Amino acid sequence: MDLREYFDEFTTPDWPQPDEGTVRFAMVGLGWWTLDHAIPATNDYDTLETTTVVSSTTEKAQRVADQHDSIEHALTYDEFTDGEASDAYDAVYVGTPNALHLPYVEAAAEFGKDILCEKPLESNAERAEKLVEAASDVTLGVEYRMHVQPAVRMMRQLIADGFIGDVALVHGNMSQRLLEINDDYDQWRLNPDLAGAGTSVTDLGVYSINTSRFVLDEDPVAVSGATWSGHEAFDEVPDERASFTVEFPDGVLASCTASQNAQFASSLRVVGTEGELLLEDAFLAGERVLTVTRGDTTVTTEFDQIHETRRSLEYFGDHILTDTPIPGDGEHGLVDQRAIDAVYEAAESGERVEL
Template structure:
């Protein structure tokens, strides 16, 4: 138990994820509470506040003006990628700690500004990568680091979703370069990218990528990206992501003495299966996961309420955006890009 809680949250961006997943997770958590909701529309904010039993409903302008700032301790940013920075800057100016959805922003430069704003304001900044609080992925990381498959040699991962076949709205922000900053790489590909870094416990030195441009409605964004990351000890991660590929969702690490694979790692609160292949034998484990969003909020709150270091922090999220910039550069030039 942590003294001094709960951490009271202002939740920004009332689309799918915040009201349907994050606010219920906050409600279920031990150390968090939603006291403010913030939306582009006042009526929407008021409706969601009423539905969720939240005391304060604000617009983004109210929030930027510091309204009701005594009513919350921390901010959870869940707006389109390129609208994270202004809200993070406001939070930093108001002295509020920040849990910011992934990707941290729409490119490296804007992500760096998020980090700098929070460092200048002396507030915490956590990048909301669920995989760091997911039991199966944490277990894989621990056993890989303990040598269960010998020396890790390579990671592989994919996360794709066919939004064309799903009949999704082509006017959505995820297909708007100015709001998304990129195509499936920014939305889905960051999962295998970041999980490779987390499990291998290393940052890449160089990338090489192939991108395939989407149909005209994608406004120049890629519909598919395959990328290779080279790590300092000679390890390699191969990942891919697409908006016209159905159902790819796996992560695996191969080592000198075996291989560990996780199936369906990246969907929120999904059932996961871990397969360990070693010495010609295969062991399959069905993992019962606690809710990773509840874990994530309680973990962040624990960091806010104690002097525990919070990871993945803003710099960790910024690193992914540097990698994404390099992937796009490589996709354009066809060359290997050093980081």
């Protein structure tokens, strides 16, 4: 085996590539993720362009527009939902707080625009179902950046090839110090009216849930969980810390933890009957290190960090331009949303919840 060719399989895009065309984006919600990741993606690729930005005020939108030559329209949310400048864009990236995804997806779908929505889809499964239904006549993708991560794609292939035998256990963790990122106690991630039932599971635990689904190529069948909050900033949410088990078919158990008030750390471990895969700094901003063990042999590989959200927008745009179905669509996102809701239900009731 030529190892260079083998690694190229995971570092080179393997989805349909367009011969020509550009997807013009309206960016809805101008938080730091949109400014630092989504808009720069459209500057990086010839197939993408941001022409419209949408925020709470004209002044904020215009400040962003003034920083980019391609942006022609700076709109308020009301102007966007009224259809102003709808001829100026082909697709919409929705990067608002969770509970505000639905109205902007509904508006974009009404205008016939394809949509890339941040995860989770909404604040709860009922609203997420309405969102998916509203977007049934357009392409709806969910921004699962780990789907384009080379190390994660390698894990998926090794598992599919039976390299570690039958999968038995998965361990996933993501934790960060939210208040070091944003010290405002009134921020939306700590507000159930905007974030949903909690903060750590909705914002961080979703990575362990979805990436486990992706590498296993399976959907969960049940969950159980526990949550705890003690810091005053987390008074309105139950999950400053969360621990939950996600059950998959054939007895595969995923033990997951998440916290918005703990050391920056992330990892994903998949243990099989003949080996294991360990991805360190799986979900945060560092380099991905994948340790592959089979029997007595261990190999560690460091992957250069890619701009995952930028690659995700390229991935979405390529599917739009080639008119091909996008994995990680709305129905896929609904599975995560139902699992998240079930974790909170299980933590509150103390009982296992079937999906």
